[in-house]
Amino acid sequence: MIHAIKGMNDLLDEDALIYEKIIKTSEEVAKTYGYSYIEVPHLEVTPLFKRSVGESSDIVGKEMYEFLDKGGDSVCLRPEGTAGVVRAFIERKMDKAGVVKRWFYHGSMFRYEKPQRGRYREFHQFGLECFNIASVYEDASVIMILARIFEKLDIAYTLKINSLGSPECLQNYRAALRDYLTKVESNSDFKFCEDCAKRRLTNVIRVLDCKNDNCSKHLVNAPKLSEFLDDESRADFAKLQEILKDNGISFVIDERLVRGLDYYSKTAFEFESSEIGAKAAIAGGGRYDYLVEYLGGAKSYGVGFAMGVERVMDILKSKKLEQKPQNTYFCVLDTELLELAYKLVDDLRKAGKIINLSYDAKKLIKHLNTADKQNYKYFIAIGSDEASKNEVFFKDLESGEQKSIKYEVLKEIL
Ligand code: HAM
Numbered sequence: 001m002i003h004a005i006k007g008m009n010d011l012l013d014e015d016a017l018i019y020e021k022i023i024k025t026s027e028e029v030a031k032t033y034g035y036s037y038i039e040v041p042h043l044e045v046t047p048l049f050k051r052s053v054g055e056s057s058d059i060v061g062k063e064m065y066e067f068l069d070k071g072g073d074s075v076c077l078r079p080e081g082t083a084g085v086v087r088a089f090i091e092r093k094m095d096k097a098g099v100v101k102r103w104f105y106h107g108s109m110f111r112y113e114k115p116q117r118g119r120y121r122e123f124h125q126f127g128l129e130c131f132n133i134a135s136v137y138e139d140a141s142v143i144m145i146l147a148r149i150f151e152k153l154d155i156a157y158t159l160k161i162n163s164l165g166s167p168e169c170l171q172n173y174r175a176a177l178r179d180y181l182t183k184v185e186s187n188s189d190f191k192f193c194e195d196c197a198k199r200r201l202t203n204v205i206r207v208l209d210c211k212n213d214n215c216s217k218h219l220v221n222a223p224k225l226s227e228f229l230d231d232e233s234r235a236d237f238a239k240l241q242e243i244l245k246d247n248g249i250s251f252v253i254d255e256r257l258v259r260g261l262d263y264y265s266k267t268a269f270e271f272e273s274s275e276i277g278a279k280a281a282i283a284g285g286g287r288y289d290y291l292v293e294y295l296g297g298a299k300s301y302g303v304g305f306a307m308g309v310e311r312v313m314d315i316l317k318s319k320k321l322e323q324k325p326q327n328t329y330f331c332v333l334d335t336e337l338l339e340l341a342y343k344l345v346d347d348l349r350k351a352g353k354i355i356n357l358s359y360d361a362k363k364l365i366k367h368l369n370t371a372d373k374q375n376y377k378y379f380i381a382i383g384s385d386e387a388s389k390n391e392v393f394f395k396d397l398e399s400g401e402q403k404s405i406k407y408e409v410l411k412e413i414l
Contacts, residue, residue, distance in 0.1 A: 007113070007121030009310075018316050019124070022153065022309055023106050026126040029148045030104040033141055035128050038103035040084035042110075046074040052083040052291055054262025056202030063111040077110035080261065081127045081306055082288070083295075089131055090297035098300075104128040106309070118280050118311045127285075127306035131292070134301045136236040139267040139287055140243040142305050146271055146283050147249050149307070155315050157282065159249065161269045162257040163237035164205075165229040167290060170265075173228040174204050180222050181207065190218055208256040224255050233266050240267060263288040267303065275315045282315070283307035325398065327354035328414055329371035333383035335361040341382055344392075344407060353414045364393070371397060378414060 004010060011019055027037070046066050053059050065077035078084055085103060094101055106126040113119050128145070130138050143159065150157050164170055181200060185191060192200070192207065192215050199206040205225075210216060229237065244251055251269075259268045268286035276282075285305025292300040328348075332341045338359065345357045356376075358367065364381055371379045379395040386392050386404060394413065395402040405413065 005121070007115030009120060009122070015313060015317070018313050019309060022312050022316070023126060025152050026106070026149050026307065027104065029145050029152065030128055033102070033145055035102040035104040035130075035145075038085060038088065038105050039107070040078075040081070040088050040105065042078055042108060043075050044078060044084055044087065046076040048083050048087055048295070049076050049079060052086065052261075052263055052295060053080060054203065056199070056206065057261055059111060059261065061202075063113055065110045065112060079111045080109055081105050081107075081125055082129060082261075082263070082291070082304060085129045085304075086291055086295055086297075086302065089129075089300070090292060090295060094131065095292050095297035095300045098132055098298075100133060101131045102128070103130075118276050118308075118314060120310060124309035125306040126309055127304060129302060129304035131302050132300050133303070134289075136239045136267070137243065139236075139240055139303050140247070142285060142303055143244065143269055144247060144249060146305055146307065150271065150282075153312065153316060154319070155273060155282070155312065156275065157271045157273050159244075159251040159269060159271055160254040160257050161240065161244075161251050161267065162225065162254055163229055163233050163240075163266050164225065164258065164264050164268050164286070165233040166265055169225075169228045169230050169233060170205070173223065173225055176223045176228070177204050177207065184218050190214070192218070203262060205258045206260070208258050209260065219256075225258075226255060236266055259284060259286060263291040263294070265289050269305075271307075273311070273315060275318065276311055280311055281308070282311045325375050325377040326356065327376070328356065328378040328380060329358065329367070329374070329376040330355050330380045331358040331367045331371075331382075332361050333364060333367075333381060337361070337382050337384065337387055340387060344382075344410070348410060348414065351411050353411070355414075368395070380410070 049064060050060050059079045064079055066074065069075050085105065089095060089101060104127065107124060108122050109125050110122050112121055115121060128142065130142065178200065181192060193210065193212045196207045196210050196215055208219065257268055257270060264286040266287040266289065270281045270284040273280065273282045283305055287303040289301045291302055292298070330341060330345050332338050338361065341357060345355050348355055367381055368379060376397055379397050381393045383393065390407050391404045392407065392410065394405045
C-alpha cells in the first residue's frame with residue numbers, strides 16, 4: 001500500500017468541515033478590515049526564502065524543501081507566505097508606485113520538521129499582509145483581526161507582544177547580548193547549549209528563544225531589548241499598547257519574543273493557546289518595514305500575520321462542532337424513474353439546492369434508513385404512483401412531517 005508522506009495529512013470529513021469554518025470565519029473578518037484575496041505559487045526560487053526568512057533561521061537552516069528542478073534551477077516549496085506575497089507586490093511595481101495593499105491568503109506551507117502533534121511537514125496557514133502603511137494603528141488592526149477570529153471561533157488565547165525596534169536598535173542590542181553571554185560563560189563553568197552556540201554566530205537574539213531550562217535561567221539578567229529602542233519605536237510600542245487596551249484586547253509584554261524569522265522590525269506578536277497541550281503558538285506576526293527593500297524593491301512598510309490552521313483545528317476538534325444536518329436525500333423506488341428524478345434534481349441544483357441523489361432503486365424503508373443514518377434534513381422519494389400524479393413523497397426528517405407534494409412546489413420547500 002502507498003502511504004502519505006510522514007507529516008503530510010489528508011483533510012476530509014469532519015476535519016474538512018472545521019477547516020472550511022476556520023477559513024470562512026477568517027476571510028469574513030479580514031474583509032471587514034479591507035483585506036482582499038491573493039494567491040501566490042507554492043513553489044518559488046530558493047533565494048527568495050533565503051533572503052527574506054533569513055539564513056540564520058531554523059526554517060532556512062534545516063527545514064526547507066529545496067531541490068533542483070528539471071531545468072537545474074534551485075526551487076523551494078514555500079515554508080511561509082510572506083515572502084511570496086512581497087515578491088508579488090514588488091513584481092507589480094506597487095512598491096515604486098507607493099500603493100497601499102491589503103491582502104489575505106491561505107494554503108499549504110512546507111517545513112521539514114520532526115512531525116508531532118501540532119507540527120507537520122505540510123500544514124496550512126491563514127495569513128495577511130498590509131503594505132505601505134506606517135501607522136501603528138495597522139499593527140493594532142492586524143492583531144485585532146486575529147483576536148476577532150478567535151473570539152468568533154470561541155478560542156481562548158494569550159497575546160504576547162514585543163518591539164524589536166529598528167535595525168540599528170537591534171544591532172546595538174545584539175552586541176550587548178553577545179557581551180553578556182561571553183561574560184556569563186567566563187564568570188562561571190556554565191556553557192550555553194549547542195543551539196545557542198550556533199545562534200550566537202548567526203543571529204544572537206534567537207538565543208532568547210532557547211527552550212533549554214539551564215540556558216533560560218542564565219538569561220534572566222540579560223540586557224533588555226526595551227532599553228535599546230529608539231524614540232520612534234518606543235512611542236509606537238506605547239501607542240500600540242494604548243490602542244489594544246482601549247479596544248479591550250488583553251496582552252502581556254514578552255521581552256524575549258523575537259520570532260523565528262529574521263525580517264521583523266518594531267512590532268512582533270504571538271497568540272498562544274494552552275488548549276493544545278503545552279503552550280503553542282497558534283498565530284504570529286509583526287512589522288517588516290525593511291523586507292521589501294531587502295528583496296530589491298523600493299522602501300515600503302509592511303505588517304502582517306499568519307495563523308496555523310491545524311493548531312486551531314485541534315482546538316476546535318476537542319470542542320466538537322455541532323453537526324449540521326445535510327440538506328436533501330432524493331431517491332427512486334423503481335429504476336425506470338431514475339431519469340425523471342435526475343432531471344428534477346438537476347433543476348433543483350440549478351436553483352442552488354443541495355441534493356444527494358441515490359442512483360439505487362430500493363424499498364422506501366431502506367432509503368429512509370440510509371437517509372436517517374447520514375443525518376439528512378429532508379427526504380424525497382418517487383415511486384410510480386407519485387410519478388403518475390407529478391408528485392413526490394416528501395418527509396421532513398427533523399419534524400417527522402410527511403406528505404405528497406407537486407414537483408413545482410419542491411423549490412419553495414427545500
Ligand atoms: P510563523 O510564526 O513561522 O510565522 O508561523 C505562523 C504560524 O504557523 C505559527 O504560529 C504556527 O501556528 C503555524 N506553524 C508554523 N509551523 C508549523 C508546523 N510545522 N506545523 C503546523 N503549524 C505550524 C510566519 O510564517 C510568518 N510568515 C507570519 C507573518 C506574516 N509575519 C508577517 N506576516
